[in-house]
Amino acid sequence: MAETTYAKGLEGVIAAESEICQIDGANGKLHYRGYSIEDLAQHSSFEETTYLLLNEHLPSKTELEDFASRMRASRGLMGPVQDMIRYFPPAGSPMELLQSVISYLSATVEHQIRHSATCNCRRTLHQVSQLATVLATYQRFREGKGYLEPRADLSHGANFLYLLRGEEPSPEEGQMFDTCLVLHAEHGFNASTFTARVVASTYSTCYCSISAAIGSLAGFLHGGANERVMDMVDEIGSADNIEPWLDKVLSEKGKVMGMGHRVYKAKDPRAIVTEKMLDDLSKQKGDANLYEFLKKVETGFRARMETKGKPIYPNVDFFSGAVYTLLGIPRDLFTPIFAVARSAGWLAHVLEQRKDNRIYRPKSLYAGPEPRDYVPLAKRK
Numbered sequence: 001m002a003e004t005t006y007a008k009g010l011e012g013v014i015a016a017e018s019e020i021c022q023i024d025g026a027n028g029k030l031h032y033r034g035y036s037i038e039d040l041a042q043h044s045s046f047e048e049t050t051y052l053l054l055n056e057h058l059p060s061k062t063e064l065e066d067f068a069s070r071m072r073a074s075r076g077l078m079g080p081v082q083d084m085i086r087y088f089p090p091a092g093s094p095m096e097l098l099q100s101v102i103s104y105l106s107a108t109v110e111h112q113i114r115h116s117a118t119c120n121c122r123r124t125l126h127q128v129s130q131l132a133t134v135l136a137t138y139q140r141f142r143e144g145k146g147y148l149e150p151r152a153d154l155s156h157g158a159n160f161l162y163l164l165r166g167e168e169p170s171p172e173e174g175q176m177f178d179t180c181l182v183l184h185a186e187h188g189f190n191a192s193t194f195t196a197r198v199v200a201s202t203y204s205t206c207y208c209s210i211s212a213a214i215g216s217l218a219g220f221l222h223g224g225a226n227e228r229v230m231d232m233v234d235e236i237g238s239a240d241n242i243e244p245w246l247d248k249v250l251s252e253k254g255k256v257m258g259m260g261h262r263v264y265k266a267k268d269p270r271a272i273v274t275e276k277m278l279d280d281l282s283k284q285k286g287d288a289n290l291y292e293f294l295k296k297v298e299t300g301f302r303a304r305m306e307t308k309g310k311p312i313y314p315n316v317d318f319f320s321g322a323v324y325t326l327l328g329i330p331r332d333l334f335t336p337i338f339a340v341a342r343s344a345g346w347l348a349h350v351l352e353q354r355k356d357n358r359i360y361r362p363k364s365l366y367a368g369p370e371p372r373d374y375v376p377l378a379k380r381k
Contacts, residue, residue: 006365015360016197020053020348021188028266028313032186033057041273046156046181046341047071050128053186053348074129075150075159077137080104085134086141094138094336095218099211101134102127106207127210127347131340132156135333136163157181160340161327172284173327176277180323183270183316184338186345188263192216192223193342193349200350201359213346214339223335226321229258230331232297233322239293246300256301258318270316278319281326290322 007013022031030037033052040049047068051059059067077085081101088097105126133150140148140163148163157178161169169177187193196213200206217223236245249256261268282288298314305312324334 010194010362015189015194016353018189018349018352019056020345020352021186023188023263025261025263026265028264028269030187030269037183037269038273040182041179041270044182046178046185046344049182049185050344053344054351069152071125071129071156072150072152072159074125075133075152077130077133077147078108081130081134082137082147085138088138093218094135094333095214095223095339097138098131098134098336098339099214101130102207102211102214105130106205106211109207127207128343129156131336131343132160133163135336135340136160139164139330139333140166165328169327170284173281176281176323177327179273179277180320180337181341183273183320184341186342186348190222191219193346196346197349197353198360200353201357203354203357206347206350209350210343210346213342217335217339217342223338225257225315225317226324227331227334229294229318230321230325230334232257233290233293236293236297239296242293242296242300246297246304250304256297258314258321259298259301260312261315264313264315267313268315271314271318274316274319274323275314278323278326281323285326287326290325294319294322 020033022034023029032040032049033056035044035052035058040052044052045068048059048064050071051064051067055063081104084101084104085097088100109126137147140146145166148166150159151162151168154162154168155174155178157176157180158169158171158174161174161177168174189197192213195216196209199209199212236242246256278291278294279288282291298318302312321331321334324337325331329337
């Protein structure tokens, strides 16, 4: 590559090899370590998927039982962390809280990586296990409720809903939310994952890497799209207003949130799963209004794009926010839930980065002034 050539945002640049995630954007395919997202969504759990991402293979029955037991034993929050949540500044965001808790947890474990690539994070699992508890406890505290101990007999997804509500969810709801975590657990070299790998390349701790990744995800260009889909639904207001709203937004070159993806040129395979999930959940709740509303938005938008020769499909965010809404999850927790799920993928990338590490040090193309003389302050105009 010539010195004067660069790709803004590193678009199209291959920064490293990875065995974790394969995305076939042209055909709408996604695999974690060779396993299709459809198979994992149908058959796996978040705990098993986390094991797969961290250990590079599906576990045996004994391995999964041991791993799930350790994950579940790590869910509880020590008193100082509970206090951190309880007294976190009200103006602070839940993403800032997650960053703060990860940093605190880093100081409570003995790191083996101070001067080497060795790490014990496959066994501590705090980064993956506790974020869900932190988020649910944050919601409980701001509702004036007390701390609730996690339940070791529930899946990761079901336990989150239990902590959030104070009562056990139905088996169907627990499985649905657990599947949502599987769908969001990993997705290649996106901005937050790349951030985690850059930090890991310095041999900083995995906690520092994940804290940095959470900070990257907090930016509105990365996380939060499913929140904005629901904001869009509120803005449109009624089904009768969908068509005129689409005409107005597209005439002003605005965006329809949840439609299109930078990588996928076919329908996001995760959107296919979440769409069915939303349909099923709507039937269980006896309320299909939100599902039908989104389908009308999708149909109207896609029809307008196809007349321009631009087939654009829903991404995972188009339906996931509606699923969370029907599960009773507050909207400002949607992006933090993304972090709860993606922590497994971030940790997998941190471990992979260390296997054949080279610190990231890209060049920049200088576009500033030519060398010039320093003018003493007394002689400046």
